Amino acid sequence: MLSNITFIQGSGGLGRPLAGQDHYSGLIFYSATLPSGFSASNRVKKFFSVTDAESAGINLAYTDETKATATYLVSAAGNTGDTIGFNVTEPGSKTVALGTFTKTAGQTTVNAVAAGIAAAINANTQTTGYSATALVATVTITARAGLGIYLNSGSPLVVQSPGAIAGTLTQFAGGAASRNAVYHYHISEFFRIQPKGVLWVGIFAVPSAYTFSEIATLQSIADGSLRQVGIYKDAAAFATADLTAIDLACKAQDTGHKPLIALYGADLSGMADISALTDLSLLSASTASAIIAQDGGAVGAALYQTFGKSITTLGAQLGATALAKVNEDIAWVQKFNISNGTECETLAFANGVLFSDPSVTDNLLNYLDAQRYVFLRKYVGYSGSFFNSFNMAVSVSSDYAYGEDNRTIQKAKRGIYASLLLVLNGPLVLNADGTLSANTLAYLETMTTPNLDQMVRDGEISAYQPVIDSAQNVSSTGTLVITVQIVADGVARQIQVPISYVQSLS
Numbered sequence: 456m457l458s459n460i461t462f463i464q465g466s467g468g469l470g471r472p473l474a475g476q477d478h479y480s481g482l483i484f485y486s487a488t489l490p491s492g493f494s495a496s497n498r499v500k501k502f503f504s505v506t507d508a509e510s511a512g513i514n515l516a517y518t519d520e521t522k523a524t525a526t527y528l529v530s531a532a533g534n535t536g537d538t539i540g541f542n543v544t545e546p547g548s549k550t551v552a553l554g555t556f557t558k559t560a561g562q563t564t565v566n567a568v569a570a571g572i573a574a575a576i577n578a579n580t581q582t583t584g585y586s587a588t589a590l591v592a593t594v595t596i597t598a599r600a601g602l603g604i605y606l607n608s609g610s611p612l613v614v615q616s617p618g619a620i621a622g623t624l625t626q627f628a629g630g631a632a633s634r635n636a637v638y639h640y641h642i643s644e645f646f647r648i649q650p651k652g653v654l655w656v657g658i659f660a661v662p663s664a665y666t667f668s669e670i671a672t673l674q675s676i677a678d679g680s681l682r683q684v685g686i687y688k689d690a691a692a693f694a695t696a697d698l699t700a701i702d703l704a705c706k707a708q709d710t711g712h713k714p715l716i717a718l719y720g721a722d723l724s725g726m727a728d729i730s731a732l733t734d735l736s737l738l739s740a741s742t743a744s745a746i747i748a749q750d751g752g753a754v755g756a757a758l759y760q761t762f763g764k765s766i767t768t769l770g771a772q773l774g775a776t777a778l779a780k781v782n783e784d785i786a787w788v789q790k791f792n793i794s795n796g797t798e799c800e801t802l803a804f805a806n807g808v809l810f811s812d813p814s815v816t817d818n819l820l821n822y823l824d825a826q827r828y829v830f831l832r833k834y835v836g837y838s839g840s841f842f843n844s845f846n847m848a849v850s851v852s853s854d855y856a857y858g859e860d861n862r863t864i865q866k867a868k869r870g871i872y873a874s875l876l877l878v879l880n881g882p883l884v885l886n887a888d889g890t891l892s893a894n895t896l897a898y899l900e901t902m903t904t905p906n907l908d909q910m911v912r913d914g915e916i917s918a919y920q921p922v923i924d925s926a927q928n929v930s931s932t933g934t935l936v937i938t939v940q941i942v943a944d945g946v947a948r949q950i951q952v953p954i955s956y957v958q959s960l961s
Contacts (some may be wrong), residue, residue: 477866478777480685481655481673482641482770486634488519489658497655499676508642508656513635517600521630523630525612527572527594527816529565529622533558537618539572543585546601546760553596554579554588558620565592568620596627602759603632632762641687641759648774654959655681661690665697670704670717679713681861684772686719689764693721693745695733698848702740712872714865716847716858718776720746720767723805724759730819734879735827740848741855746772747823748830748842752801753807765805768793769830772842781862782944784914785845792839793831801841802831827851844948863915863943870906871939878902891925899923903937918942 484764492500492511502508527541538611540555554575562571573781576587576596584599598606606612606627614624638656641821645654655671675683686701701717708715726732735745750756758766771793775785785791794800804811809815810833820843823830833839845858855861878899884892891899903921910916923940929935 456637461490471472476653476680477682477781477862478649478650478652479655479677479680479682480645480652480773480777481657481670481677481681482632482645482773483667483669483673483684484638484658485688485690486658488634488659490514490519490635490638493658498659499655500818501677502642502656503656505639505646506645509640511644511783513638513656513791515601515633515636517633517636517637519635520600520603520633521629521631522600523598523602523606523627525596525598525606525627525734526625526637527596527614527622528625529569529572529592529620529781531596531619532563532565532568532622533616533618535560537616537620539568539614539616539620541572541620542574542613543598543606543806546605546611546757546831551585552579553583553585556620558618565622568592569594572890588730592622598614598627598630601636601761603924604630605761606630612655624917630855632758633844634660637689637758637762637766640754640766641685641773643707644768644770644798645685645774645777647798648771648793649756652774663692665691665700667697667701667704667717668713670701671708671815672711674708674715674754679708679711681713681715682774682865683715683776684717686717687767687769688719688721689762692722692725693732693765695735695738696745697721698735698738698740699744702738702848704744709865709868710871714861714868715859716742716744716865717778718746718768718769718772719807720765721745722764724763724765724807726806729804729806729808730822732823732826732828735846736825736850737846738827739853740851742861743848744772744858745848746827746830746848747805749803749805749807750771750799750801751803753798756800756801756803759803759807765806765881766800771799772829774863775842776845776858779859779862780913781866782859782917784840784857784859784946784948788834788839788841791841793842794838799831802833802840804830811832825851827856852924857946859946860943864881864941866915867907867910867919867939867941870910871903874902874905875937878935879924883935885930889930891923891927896923896925899935899937903939907939907941915943917944 490512537558541553543551555570556575569592571593573587573589580586587596607630655677659669746767756768831840832843884895900921907919920940
């Protein structure tokens with residue numbers, strides 16, 4: 456055989472862990488009714504796509520919606536050739552012409568006119584979505600799907616009768632929105648931002664008091680794999696105390712080696728002045744993040760009008776968190792544009808106030824940021840919409856003031872736990888004086904570091920150092936203390952650029 460140099464490529468020497476689960480996420484909803492794929496004994500489903508959710512009954516069929524109805528009682532049949540038309544104003548000031556009836560010579564009674572009006576409206580059902588029935592002289596008009604409560608207030612239905620046809624109009628009432636449409640929106644937004652995400656969705660009964668024990672339920676069903684969970688609470692208003700309760704629920708999972716963070720989106724529709732929100736920097740809820748953002752011009756905005764409660768950008772923020780490496784701030788401009796040109800392009804708060812409103816100033820945004828809320832913002836000269844910061848409900852001076860602080864330390868803890876578990880209840884060789892031997896120290900350091908090494912390689916931490924006191928009295932206490940010091944990555948939250956003219960460049 457000719458002389459040669461042969462390489463034998465090995466594997467496993469780096470001790471790299473399996474593919475990560477940083478994108479594993481959960482969504483919690485509360486409702487008295489369930490989509491078709493859920494039941495009282497099966498309230499949690501695992502989805503890999505929007506299609507999966509739709510197959511489980513979370514779709515836009517609006518089968519769970521109650522459509523609003525209006526009536527018109529014909530009191531005068533009018534004359535041959537008279538016309539009567541009906542128009543409806545929908546969200547976005549869109550006017551929909553339902554149909555126009557023209558009286559013929561043979562339609563001499565109010566009952567016949569009512570039947571003719573219903574037929575004229577039904578002739579356009581395929582286009583407008585509205586339908587009508589006639590019973591004696593009363594025409595009942597049923598709204599199209601998807602309008603929820605929107606038509607229940609004001610005077611959206613207008614009658615145009617320039618001739619002698621007359622009657623009594625009763626405006627729309629009784630509409631109730633589809634909850635499935637709201638669930639579908641948040642799930643769609645999650646997968647829009649993180650198409651490769653894995654999402655557990657739980658729909659739980661509305662509790663008499665919110666303790667957020669559902670976090671533990673969802674985490675248990677997911678075998679402890681959830682890294683972040685979104686909580687949508689619409690049955691009651693936003694409450695600062697919820698953030699403390701959520702934080703306690705998350706930290707309880709930490710004791711079982713299943714740490715995670717939570718994003719909280721609740722109803723702010725009744726809060727006219729967003730600046731009246733409580734200062735969250737006074738809390739110690741370092742694992743909870745409060746969302747007050749909402750789309751102001753697309754699907755989210757329409758849902759706000761038809762559902763009557765805050766929609767928020769919960770799904771989008773959860774998706775951004777699942778997309779981010781654990782060390783990344785979801786406010787990073789280069790990576791996390793939340794707008795697709797339509798959804799979240801027009802900004803609003805979750806009380807429906809648009810950012811174009813004169814009350815929304817830079818001072819207000821700075822104030823809310825300092826109060827530790829999360830919302831969307833714009834940058835001059837750069838297209839897109841971006842989160843202000845990954846704020847948590849805790850003082851900015853906390854080591855865990857931001858979502859990435861928590862996610863990084865939680866990943867490190869999960870990794871150290873997985874590798875040190877093999878050491879648990881194992882023998883430790885000591886020196887003659889009872890101290891840990893050099894070989895034991897080296898072994899313990901080796902067992903502590905594999906996942907931390909990977910985090911360094913992935914740029915999720917800058918450096919780390921295990922510190923083990925060789926003189927600790929393990930024989931007496933049975934407790935081995937291994938201190939791990941981590942240098943976290945920095946985040947360029949503020950950039951200063953001194954700039955001036957000079958006479959020459961040195």
